[in-house]
Amino acid sequence: MSARPLQLTAAAGDLRWRRAKDRAATLAIAAAFALAIAPLASLLYEVVSRGLARFDLAFLTETARGVVGEGGGAAHAIVGTLVITGVATVISVPIGILAAIYLTEYGQGRLRRALTFFVDVMTGIPSIVAGLFAFAAFALVFGPGIRLGVMGSVALSVLMIPVVVRAAEEVLKVVPHSLREASYALGTPKWRTITKVVLPTALAGLVTGVMLAVARVIGETAPLLVTTGVTDSMNANPFDGRMQSLAVYAFNEYRNPGVMKEAAFDRAWAAALALLLVVMLLSLIARVIYRRHDTGTR
């Protein structure tokens, strides 16, 4: 670290000038911060105020089947979002946590280094590319017209796995070594130590990581647009045809509003509000779990 030598003179006028500059810089940074936060405030306000118009019982219980003007709901999209994200979680969590176990407990040499590096790189894969990957993989087997809920799950898994690996590695790393050694000293084999000592100790952190990973993908639109397609009907079977999701629903209501534009836009905003609520709730609960656990063990 080579900071330039400070050239400070003691002249009083100079000092006043420097103090003024300090205040100006502080003010400028605070102003820039306010400027950066302003869009968030505006966005939250708009989503809530515009979304509430149609955030009603019908929105949560009815589908969009046969709806041309007002009314209709997003029940099919809510179910679709839950199923698609649920299947993605079932795929991603075991792979992600096992890979993290490899990194913290077994890994060494080049594979370990490669995995650490490429997991970070994978967090930067554009979501649309993940969608195209799932489409390309399924299209090779089933032909190009294929649209399934599970294709969306595979796409989301590509986005979710690196997040799970990172989060799980972080929490497994902080499990104290003395716990592992105590377990070995009792003659417990390594794999029992991992499953009975390390994982339970890290459980709260793992749950937090998985919830944040779910929050990251549950609002994805682009990968589902190219894999699960668009539909107005209820479909809860990920292996049978098109499936709607909240994000795609919001996009579709905006994009193809039909005869009564305002009604469709209201539905889009209501879907945006629903997504925002889910994402914030997930992040919040994850934080609370982690915080409570954190203060409990130390």
Next chain:
Amino acid sequence: MATSLSAEATRALGGASRPGRAGDAIFRRLATTAALAVLGVLAGVAVFLAVEALPAVTADSARLPEGKGLVEYIGPLAFGTALAALIAVVVAVPLAVAVALFISHIAPRRLALALGYVVDLLAAIPSIVYGLWGIFVLGPASVGASRWLADNLGFIPFFEGPASATGRTMLVAGLVLAVMILPIVSAVAREVFAQTPRRLQEGALALGATRWEMIRMVVLPFGRSAVISGAMLGLGRALGETMAVTIILSVSGVITLNLISSSNPSTIAANIALDFPESSGLAINALIASGLVLFAITLAVNVAARAVIARRASGEGAG
């Protein structure tokens, strides 16, 4: 007592070791397989995209969408992608550095923690929500400003106009992208700013430096590589961001630097999202080929960013 305990311990050890060994081997293989699977997914993305892109590469250019060759097809899209992402980075990076400094060095500690959460929250908001906000709120709000820019700064190519009346411009798309990438850039910067050695900071203050001088001479030089890598991660995000651009931008396939008019180049990602649902045959292959290009670009940007971070981390360990 002591002997019986040790005998029991020995028995427990002996009893556990043989099935334990088998379990160990299985579990170890399981973990290694998962590790390889993760790398396999990344390789799979490249392979499957390449396989599905191949027909578009080998096909006669007349049969591709718009009857153009693949390079002419992807070129304007790549230009639009780069332009939107560059606007986002240019706008977001200075703001993100300010946000990071505000949280790490200026705001009171308790407030800083809460503010950190708020900024992280920005990162969790789905892109479709940003898109709706951009088209319904920021776009209309930008019309007056665009008109002013066209009238007063029209001599600069960026603001040549005529100003769009709807706000569905490259400028608005870039600004929304800036808001979206700000959290990641500031998170990376913030983490390193907070790690600036205390002794350097206190030394500067003890020599009589004001807080701003201390930040400028100690904190910023220390965090420079983090800001660079954060900016590159943000660039990667902005290049691949789909829905916000898809919703906001009114596209016409032109190549222009004019940021405030109603005819703009599309981006690779937005073009896929717009055209994919209505495409079939070779058009799909062409879209996947453009996706492969996007994948290659973002991969290169991310690898470079991570390499900068990794070099910094290892340099720290040595020093």
